[in-house]
Amino acid sequence: MQPSETAADRAYAVIRERILDGTLAGGALVSEGEFAADLQLSRTPVREAFLRLQAEGWMTLYPKRGALVRPVSPDEDREVLEARLLVETAAVHTASAASDDAAALAEDLTGILERQRDALNTRDAEAFARADVDFHQRVAASGNNGILTAFYGTLQDRQRRMTATTVHRYDGAPHLLLEQHEALTRAIADRDPDAFAALLRRHVRENRAT
Amino acid sequence: MQPSETAADRAYAVIRERILDGTLAGGALVSEGEFAADLQLSRTPVREAFLRLQAEGWMTLYPKRGALVRPVSPDEDREVLEARLLVETAAVHTASAASDDAAALAEDLTGILERQRDALNTRDAEAFARADVDFHQRVAASGNNGILTAFYGTLQDRQRRMTATTVHRYDGAPHLLLEQHEALTRAIADRDPDAFAALLRRHVRENRAT
DNA sequence: TCCATACGACTTGTATCTATGCTGGATCGG
DNA sequence: CCGATCCAGCATAGATACAAGTCGTATGGA
Numbered sequence: 001m002q003p004s005e006t007a008a009d010r011a012y013a014v015i016r017e018r019i020l021d022g023t024l025a026g027g028a029l030v031s032e033g034e035f036a037a038d039l040q041l042s043r044t045p046v047r048e049a050f051l052r053l054q055a056e057g058w059m060t061l062y063p064k065r066g067a068l069v070r071p072v073s074p075d076e077d078r079e080v081l082e083a084r085l086l087v088e089t090a091a092v093h094t095a096s097a098a099s100d101d102a103a104a105l106a107e108d109l110t111g112i113l114e115r116q117r118d119a120l121n122t123r124d125a126e127a128f129a130r131a132d133v134d135f136h137q138r139v140a141a142s143g144n145n146g147i148l149t150a151f152y153g154t155l156q157d158r159q160r161r162m163t164a165t166t167v168h169r170y171d172g173a174p175h176l177l178l179e180q181h182e183a184l185t186r187a188i189a190d191r192d193p194d195a196f197a198a199l200l201r202r203h204v205r206e207n208r209a210t
Numbered sequence: 211m212q213p214s215e216t217a218a219d220r221a222y223a224v225i226r227e228r229i230l231d232g233t234l235a236g237g238a239l240v241s242e243g244e245f246a247a248d249l250q251l252s253r254t255p256v257r258e259a260f261l262r263l264q265a266e267g268w269m270t271l272y273p274k275r276g277a278l279v280r281p282v283s284p285d286e287d288r289e290v291l292e293a294r295l296l297v298e299t300a301a302v303h304t305a306s307a308a309s310d311d312a313a314a315l316a317e318d319l320t321g322i323l324e325r326q327r328d329a330l331n332t333r334d335a336e337a338f339a340r341a342d343v344d345f346h347q348r349v350a351a352s353g354n355n356g357i358l359t360a361f362y363g364t365l366q367d368r369q370r371r372m373t374a375t376t377v378h379r380y381d382g383a384p385h386l387l388l389e390q391h392e393a394l395t396r397a398i399a400d401r402d403p404d405a406f407a408a409l410l411r412r413h414v415r416e417n418r419a420t
Numbered sequence: 421t422c423c424a425t426a427c428g429a430c431t432t433g434t435a436t437c438t439a440t441g442c443t444g445g446a447t448c449g450g
Numbered sequence: 451c452c453g454a455t456c457c458a459g460c461a462t463a464g465a466t467a468c469a470a471g472t473c474g475t476a477t478g479g480a
Contacts, residue, residue, distance in 0.1 A: 006273070006433065031461060042435045047462085051258055055265035063216070064441045064462045079357045086300050086358070147289045147368075148296070151361055158357075217464065241431060252465045257432085274432045274471045 008045035011035065015049050019058050019069055020157060022164035026071030056154075072162055080158050081204050087152045088136065088200055091143030093193040105142040106189040109135060113181055120174055128174060133160075135181055139188075177207055218255035221245065225259050229268050229279055230367060232374035236281030266364075282372055290368050291414050297362045298346065298410060301353030303403040315352040316399040319345060323391055330384055338384060343370075345391055349398075373418075387417055 015035060018024040032043045032050060039046070050067050053059040060068045095101040116131035118124075133156055140152035180203045187196040225245060228234040245256045260277050263269040270278045305311040326341035328334075343366055350362035390413045397406035 008433075033461075043462090044434050044436090048258075048261055048433095051261050052265050055262050061462090062442095064460090065443090066461065073356075075356065079355045082353075082355055083358050083361075086296065090296050143292075145289045145292055146283070146285065147365070148293050151293075155357070243431075253432090254464050254466090258463095271432090274430095275473090276431065 006045070007041045008048040011039055011041065011045045011049035012052050014039060015046075016053060016058065019053070020161045020164065022161070024069050026069050026165065028069045029066045030069065031066045072165055076158065077162055077208065080155050080162070081208065084136070084152065084155050084159070085197075085200060085204060087143070087148050087155070088139050089193070089197045091140050091145070091148070092188060092196045094144060095142035095188070096191040096193045096196075099191065101142060101144065102188060102191050105138070106185060108138050109181075109185045109188065112138060113178070113185060116178060116181070120178060132177070132181075139184075180207070216255070217251050218258040221249055221251065221255045222259035222262055224249060225256075226263060226268065229263070230371045230374065232371070234279050236279050236375065238279040239276050240279065241276050282375060286368065287372055287418065290365050290372070291418065294346070294362065294365050294369070295407075295410060295414060297353070297358050297365070298349050299403070299407045301350050301355070301358070302398060302406045304354060305352040305398070306401040306403045306406075309401065311352060311354065312398060312401050315348070316395060318348050319391075319395045319398065322348060323388070323395060326388055326391065330388060342387070342391075349394075390417070 015024070024030070032046045035046045035049075036043045050059060050061060054061050054067075058070060060070050062068060092105075095105050112131055112135045116128055116135070119127035119131055137149075137152065137156065141149045143149065180199065184196060184199050184203065187193075187199055225234070234240070242253045242256045242260060245259075246253045249256070260269060260271060264271050264277075268280060270280050272278065302315075305315050322341055322345045326338055326345070329337035329341055347359075347362065347366065351359045353359065390409065394406060394409050394413065397403075397409055
């Protein structure tokens with residue numbers, strides 16, 4: 001056994017994953033004992049995981065009653081999209097003011113797009129989705145603001161859960177998504193934050209899943 | 211005894227307060243046992259508080275070593291101010307698009323300003339600061355986006371800690387601050403988000419403490 | 421002197437135990 | 451038949467016990 005990862009960490013990772021991928025639906029009422037039995041540990045590490053999940057907003061703990069997996073609120077998708085737009089747009093605006101940052105960003109994005117194109121060709125949906133997340137994460141990070149970048153990460157997690165919950169619909173074909181990413185990258189290379197903002201707005205509206 | 215508030219909640223509130231008001235300086239190494247003895251409870255609730263504080267970014271837990279109060283990073287004040295500007299500006303932009311929201315916002319802000327003016331007259335620094343926080347919180351909430359509003363709250367907490375850490379300097383007199391708030395409110399009443407943005411930028415730059 | 425190691429103090433990680441709160445259903449009185 | 455009450459079962463809150471990791475220091479040998 002490799003105890004570099006504690007039992008509490010394992011419990012946390014497992015439960016969080018089940019929430020994010022939709023195995024544990026919103027509104028489900030779970031208890032510490034359940035998971036303790038399931039994961040073969042005592043209730044203590046499970047409890048720690050619950051507390052952490054509550055702090056991150058995934059669960060609500062009701063004293064002496066149990067833990068409720070927080071359901072996705074009706075407004076959540078709008079709110080997440082608004083927030084993502086805001087952070088990404090502001091980041092590109094900042095990056096565009098410094099030619100070095102803009103160039104580095106464009107270069108990194110080109111690399112990620114290459115990976116995504118490969119994934120499309122090899123029909124590796126997993127890698128495709130991963131590249132998609134990386135693309136936007138990299139954009140958000142270009143604002144050179146750790147707080148906002150971290151916040152953006154939480155938005156991606158929320159979105160991941162939402163897309164897992166709802167039926168996963170591809171309004172457009174994957175290659176359309178790729179083309180939009182390419183257009184976004186061009187706007188960055190051109191240091192045109194306004195064009196980027198307009199393209200991004202369309203991008204997220206048309207394809208709420210990414 | 212009124213156990214409506216659990217021991218863990220109390221421990222959390224106390225420790226968090228000590229971090230935010232600077233009693234517990236950044237970089238301090240603390241242990242569960244210390245606080246357990248101090249607060250007269252067992253390690254369990256203290257541990258829960260530590261976990262929660264870590265999840266919220268106030269502490270870093272080192273396995274078998276102790277807990278470190280996370281120091282304020284050198285970039286943090288810039289990052290917090292950038293993020294606050296971003297969220298408030300976006301919120302007002304949204305609110306300005308709906309006349310009802312803008313009117314309600316202007317009205318609420320006027321009320322808060324009244325409180326703040328009273329506080330200034332009675333020299334109640336505490337109430338003055340509270341009104342200040344409320345003013346900006348209300349602005350942020352006008353964006354009608356719960357996720358962003360909650361995020362804004364965390365920014366205020368971070369800022370509170372920073373201003374507690376550094377010497378609290380008032381670059382301008384309190385009444386200048388009040389005048390700026392009044393100007394901001396007028397911009398909102400006029401549904402002029404661009405003017406608001408410009409005023410706010412100056413406001414936070416001149417007075418990094420609020 | 422220098423280095424390796426053994427030890428002790430301190431810390432967290434996890435399990436377990438007790439007390440208490442909540443809830444739903446059975447029971448009793450009307 | 452209906453509502454108040456009681457109680458068993460379940461879940462958590464918190465305390466405690468114990469195991470194990472880490473570091474500083476003392477100690478003994480080369």
